[in-house]
Amino acid sequence: MRYGAIEAGGTKFVCGIGNEEGIIEDRISFPTEHPEQTMQKVIDYFADKNVTAIGIGSFGPINVDPSSPLYGYITTTPKPGWANYDVLGKLRESFNVPFGWDTDVNAAAFGEAKWGAAQGLDSCVYYTVGTGIGVGVYMEGRLVHGLVHPEGGHVMIRPASDDSFQGTCPYHGDCLEGMAAGPAIEQRWGVKGSELPVDHPTWDLEAYYLAQSISSTILMMSPKKIILGGGVMQQAHLFPLIHTHVQKILNGYIRTESLLENIHSYIVPPGLGTNSGLRGSLALGVEAKRNQQ
Structure with missing residues (x-):
């Protein structure tokens, strides 16, 4: 199975495709611009990838409470346009797959725990x-x-x-x-x-x-x-x-x-070098799929 990974940074987004062993098979990066422009690039990248699940490690602060109506949102960031932006909601408009969602640095910790x-x-x-x-x-x-x-x-x-x-x-x-x-x-x-x-x-x-x-x-x-x-x-x-x-x-x-x-x-x-965030986001996607089963 192929999994999607998104390392959503305040300066750049890195998107990738990998497997449940943590191997990244393909990736792309682009600057973090206005959310609609940036998220459209994310959606375009994954459109033909046929991924099983997608994990996102995001800059924040973010809402990580699944019981909250604002789960999946970036909250009080000073980055123009991104405050109170529904990242998960935007992705769910295009992909009917499980999503893993956490902070970028929690994702990095997860990647290091799994493979680093x-x-x-x-x-x-x-x-x-x-x-x-x-x-x-x-x-x-x-x-x-x-x-x-x-x-x-x-x-x-x-x-x-x-x-x-x-x-x-x-x-x-x-x-x-x-x-x-x-x-x-x-x-x-x-x-x-x-x-x-x-x-x-x-x-x-x-x-x-x-x-x-x-x-x-x-x-x-x-x-x-x-x-x-x-x-x-x-x-x-x-x-x-x-x-x-x-x-x-x-x-x-x-x-x-x-x-x-x-x-x-x-x-x-980091044992994974500069790949902790992306591989950790991949791990979030793998876990989201397992939790669904």
């Missing part, structure tokens, strides 16, 4: 650190929702004593996203992070802020793997800095080999 760095484990937390910061949570063999869905990019952190930057988040100022996402790096230093040398002080500061959130995640949820993806985390030298800061913050309180001796194998890059 957390394969064989029943829990992981996935951070994407890029234009924004998102957190996906997979615990006890399922994706976590609740009142809405995890919004771990907006947890509050403790600013470094020598950092007077006020943050970029329009809601919270100096939350994790406001202090550590790509735009925060650029605004703090006047250049994109990709242009800064590996010994620039921003990287230790970045690692410190991410480590605060990661340490809280370890203490609160005790996941068996933490995976860090997104554009900022392409700076591979961040990982050892984060490992060091997490160990300092936890200060030996969690006495497990994974943190004390093998932290380099516990806080890791």
